[in-house]
Amino acid sequence: MPSDNTSQLSVSSNLGIALSIRSYTRQLSQHHHNHHQLVLPLHGNIELDIANDKQTIGPKCCAIIYQGELHSFAADECARFLVADLTDLPSKYLPQYQHYVSISDAFYAFIQYVEKQLAQPEFDAVSDTLTPLFWSLLATQTSTHAIDKRLAPVLETMATQLANPLTLSDLAKQAHLSLSQFKAVFHQQLGTSPQQYLTNLRMEKAKALLSYTDLPISLVAEQVGYQNASAFSRRFKQVYGQSPKAFTQR
DNA sequence: TTTCTTAAGGAGAGACAGGG
DNA sequence: CCCTGTCTCTCCTTAAGAAA
Numbered sequence: 252m253p254s255d256n257t258s259q260l261s262v263s264s265n266l267g268i269a270l271s272i273r274s275y276t277r278q279l280s281q282h283h284h285n286h287h288q289l290v291l292p293l294h295g296n297i298e299l300d301i302a303n304d305k306q307t308i309g310p311k312c313c314a315i316i317y318q319g320e321l322h323s324f325a326a327d328e329c330a331r332f333l334v335a336d337l338t339d340l341p342s343k344y345l346p347q348y349q350h351y352v353s354i355s356d357a358f359y360a361f362i363q364y365v366e367k368q369l370a371q372p373e374f375d376a377v378s379d380t381l382t383p384l385f386w387s388l389l390a391t392q393t394s395t396h397a398i399d400k401r402l403a404p405v406l407e408t409m410a411t412q413l414a415n416p417l418t419l420s421d422l423a424k425q426a427h428l429s430l431s432q433f434k435a436v437f438h439q440q441l442g443t444s445p446q447q448y449l450t451n452l453r454m455e456k457a458k459a460l461l462s463y464t465d466l467p468i469s470l471v472a473e474q475v476g477y478q479n480a481s482a483f484s485r486r487f488k489q490v491y492g493q494s495p496k497a498f499t500q501r
Numbered sequence: 502t503t504t505c506t507t508a509a510g511g512a513g514a515g516a517c518a519g520g521g
Numbered sequence: 522c523c524c525t526g527t528c529t530c531t532c533c534t535t536a537a538g539a540a541a
Contacts, residue, residue: 419532419533431505446532446533446534467522468522477514477515479514480524481524482514
């Protein structure tokens with residue numbers, strides 16, 4: 252019912268797959284579809300409730316909404332995500348009914364590529380190749396696994412409280428794990444350290460804020476948890492190869 | 502086997518100054 | 522207003538070994 256959403260760019264195919272890049276300016280109340288739907292955040296976070304299974308997810312995670320399941324969601328103002336509507340799902344996803352999984356770096360890189368391609372005026376030339384490739388990558392994902400229940404609240408905290416100082420010991424407490432166990436479980440599940448994951452989230456959000464808002468650099472730094480704009484600027488350049496200002500002037 | 506502790510090294514963040 | 526260099530300090534990562 253929805254919908255104050257901006258479904259900006261999309262491509263569909265005779266494979267029964269429709270891909271679109273979307274952002275939402277307010278929450279969508281409960282609804283369902285006659286097809287399966289995957290939601291893959293590109294920037295920012297999205298808070299989902301799928302059949303009473305609630306979680307906030309960010310980049311490198313995927314929400315799976317099975318056909319007919321009631322769901323609702325709300326997203327950050329600057330959040331953008333790839334939505335895939337599918338009449339069918341690879342068989343590996345069907346028996347499990349897991350709503351939230353992590354995805355591989357390669358798959359995440361691909362959805363970033365899709366975002367860029369859909370933004371090109373000449374994207375028709377490559378659109379025929381996007382959906383079969385999406386399906387193939389989805390079907391051959393080997394690193395896809397359900398997110399450990401103990402990490403779910405931690406990931407939510409990281410996703411929703413980026414602007415606040417977050418220490419590993421506090422996050423470990425939230426997961427009911429010792430610090431060392433927390434770091435081990437986190438690395439096993441996400442393939443990266445908690446600190447690196449947090450930095451990535453901060454940089455992704457900063458990139459989104461710089462792309463879709465007119466906020467000054469100092470405010471962007473503040474909103475992604477940096478009290479010092481110079482530290483933010485340095486980190487941003489290290490990650491993306493250009494300063495925040497240069498990024499906004501592309 | 503799993504979990505925890507410890508210590509060394511390194512990465513990242515803050516503060517400040519200077520320049521464009 | 523923003524970026525960069527430098528210094529300092531905190532705290533995170535990693536690895537090894539101990540304990541449960």
